[in-house]
Amino acid sequence: MPIQVLDHETAAKIAAGEVITDPGAVIKELVENSIDAGSTRIDISIVDGGKKEITVMDNGSGIMSEEVSLAFERHATSKIHRLEDLYELNSLGFRGEALPSIAAISKVSVKTQSRKEDLGSYVRVDANKTHIIRRSFSPGTSISVEDIFYNTPARLKHMKKSNELSKDIIQLGENLALSHPDISFSLTVDGKTVLKTPGDDNLHNCIYSIFGSEFGDSLISIDYENKPLMISGFLGKSNYTKSSRKYQYTYINNRYVKDTKISRAIEEAYENSIMINQHPVFIVNINIPPHMLDVNVHPSKTKIKILNESLIFLLIKDGIRKTLRDNTTVKEITPKVEKVYSEDKNIVQQEITPLLAQEAPSTVEVLPKKVTQKNSSSPELPKDTNIGQWKPQTKEKDLFLPIKEEKQKSKVLEDNSLPAEKPKINHEFADYFKHTNVVGQLFHTYILFEGEDYILLMDQHAAHERVLFENLSQKLKSGDKITQQIIPVNIKLPPSDYALLMNHVDVFENIGFEFDEFGDNTICLRGVPIFSNKVQDSSLLLEILQEVDKKVDVKKVDAFQELVIRIACKKAIKANKRLSPQEITSLIDSLIACDYPFTCPHGRPILVKLTKYEFEKQFKRIQ
Ligand SMILES: Nc1ncnc2c1ncn2[C@@H]1O[C@H](COP(=O)(O)OP(=O)(O)OP(=O)(O)O)[C@@H](O)[C@H]1O
Ligand SMILES: [Mg+2]
Incomplete structure (x- = not known):
């Protein structure tokens, strides 16, 4: 094929593909235009996940009549005039590409009127032709986009289902609304208003209106300045976490960006104060001088490059850390040795000096319970081989088999802690406990068993998780209430x-x-x-x-x-939860009744064995 310049229409469709990837991208671009136009109210509505129709209406500056057709020309913008303006950018748009891109792949109509004029314009853009009629409207702009991708069948075919698109758009609406609490946003999906923010320039009120009071009350405000950076917004308290990162909203100069690095930096500042696999929530706006930013990284403008990124990340972490520290009301305390059971019940509690010099003191609560008293020796569990660290190996094949999904026929538990009336026994597993006594609970997390020449440690959370998992799986399968x-x-x-x-x-x-x-x-x-x-x-x-x-x-x-x-x-019972002797007994009985009591449902070990031999090696009693 000889080299030839693409016709205008094909080139426009190809260029549009980078900016407009789905209905959400149309909304983002239109809303950002409305924000740039100084609006105090933006109403978005969609039909059929935005596939059929998207309308964004604002009360901003409106477009002057003589400029209205220019707005649909490529690289036509009122926001910058030369490249250097990018270093002082105060607007969200600057490429002059959004409206022509949208018009290249859909049917667009615009009603707009500037405050400075008596008459506004009604514009219809069809197949790259612009029809303009002068009419009177209330000041502002309303843009409707119909039949997105009607002329690009490949894109149309790969669009998500309407309800999934709607869900994504609602999430985008939340994101945009949170970026500008000074603007009242509404979002209507198939005729139903799903989001409405007050627009009173109070971020906390905005958060309340979107997430409700439980979320709103779990936040602390951040207001941090360390030149050249400023952070404002709200951070979730470290005890209010989520299992996903969905509730982490980060804005740069009030711009909605998809930058996971900044979110991770903020998350890192929470350090060890949150539980594993949990994530903090936050809604923060980071102000950085525009000359330190390059927004022109991707046509979607959701990616950003930061000059001197490592310094900025350091400052972000510092700001988050300081704010969290200043708001910590519960100070860390050195654990005290407490008596759990009274001595008249003949239960002793003793303190063990650190096993290894660098380890913190720990307590063992000693319980009077014997588990099983049979005369056979227990099978082998993983051995500890690490020098100086009590890290049991967890590779032993026969103990840590993958979960057998097909076999979920355990007896059920009636609640979280009590065993079923006649628990069955998984003999293979029960054998591990032969000749062991329950010594007590370690760190309120592990149950310690002592045998003749070994000890067993059972992770109470993992164990209970397994019990509940099998119980629930069984109930779901059996169709029980x-x-x-x-x-x-x-x-x-x-x-x-x-x-x-x-x-x-x-x-x-x-x-x-x-x-x-x-x-x-x-x-x-x-x-x-x-x-x-x-x-x-x-x-x-x-x-x-x-x-x-x-x-x-x-x-x-x-x-x-x-x-x-x-x-x-x-x-499941959490780690750091003290258990009564009855609860421990009950947990063991329930676990023994499980089909596969060796690991938690994710495959983490429930039981670890340390031999006396390993202890003696650690203390150099033997070589
Ligand atoms: N809602 C609106 N209110 C007022 N003016 C608008 C509105 N939407 C668009 N315009 C005008 O139309 C121009 C073109 O918009 P378009 O979105 O295509 O480009 P841009 O916003 O300048 O840059 P970008 O492509 O980065 O979004 C804008 O520069 C602005 O002057
Ligand atoms: Mg724009």
Whole structure:
């Protein structure tokens, strides 16, 4: 094929493909134009996930009549005039590409009127032809985009389903609204208003209106300045975390950016104050002088390059750390040795001096319970071979087999701690406990067993997780009643979570939730899974929702199983929880009744064995 210049239309469609990837990108571009136009109110509405129609209406400056057709020319912008202006950029747009790109792949109509003029313009752009009629409108601009990708069939074919697009757009709406609390945003999806913010320039009110009070009350404000950087917004307290990063909103100079590096830097500043696999929430705006930024990295303008990035990251971390530290009310205390059981019950508590010089003192609570007294020796568990560190190896094949999914026939537990009436016994597993006594609980996390020439440590959380997982899997398979009715409670959800929930009602019903729609992104929860101990607590529902959000297809078996695991994890006894002797006994009995009691549902070991031989090696009693 000889070299030839592409015709105007083909070139425009190709260029548009970089800016406009989906209906969400149209909304982002139109809303950013409205923001740049100084609007105080922006109303977005979509039909059919934005595939059929998108409208963005604002009360901003409007477009002057003589400029209106120019707005649809490529590289026509009112925001910069020369390249150097980029270093002083105060607007979100600057490329002069969004409107022509949108017009290249859809049918666009515009109603706009400048405050400075008596008449406005009605513009219809069709197949790159612009028809303009002079008419009177209220000041501002309203742009409607119909039949997106109607002339690019390949893009059209690969678009997501409408409800998924709507959910993404709702999330984008939340994001844009949070970037500008001074603007009142509304979003209407198929005729229903799902988001509305007050626009009173108070970020906390904006957060409240989107996420509700529980979220809003779990935040601390940040106001940090260390030149050249300023951080403002809100940070989640370290005890208010989520299992996904969905609730981390970072803006640079009030621009919505998709930059995971900044989020990670903020997350790192939380350091060890949050639990593993949990993520902090935050809504922060980082102000950096425009000359230190390059926004012209990608046509979507959601990526950003920062000059002297490592310094900026250091300052960000410093700001977050200081704010968190200043807001910590509970100071760290050195653990005290407490008596758990009274001495008249003949239960002794003793302090063990550190096993190794660098380790902190720990306590063992000594309990009077013998587990099993049979006359055979226990099978081999992984041995500790690390010098100076008590790190058991966890590679032993026969102990840590992968989960046998097909075999889930354990006896059920009636609640979180009590065993079923006649628990069956997994003899293979029970053998490990022969000749052992329960010595007590270590660090309120591990249950310590002593045998003749070895000790066993059982992770209480992993063990209980396994018990609940098998119990729940069995209940779900057998079709037993899995819902308990509760006093109905109304739960307001962030709009995107509400949309997600409505898209997956069947998944939630299948695992035992019962609820009705209540309007205003609120559900009335009537029933919860039978094993939920805090029945009025919406956190399990929210937690599962985040899990659903991560999965592409929750109807797949492994994804569904992941949900069940998540529930088990959520409801299982946590580490750092003191257990009574009865609870320990009950947990062991329940675990022994499991089909596969060797690992938690994710495959982490439940039981670790350390031999006397290894102890003696550590203390150099033997070589
Ligand atoms: N809602 C609006 N209110 C007022 N003026 C607008 C509005 N939307 C667009 N315009 C005008 O139309 C011009 C073209 O918009 P367009 O989005 O294509 O480019 P841009 O915003 O300048 O740059 P970018 O391509 O980076 O978004 C803008 O520069 C602005 O002057
Ligand atoms: Mg623009």
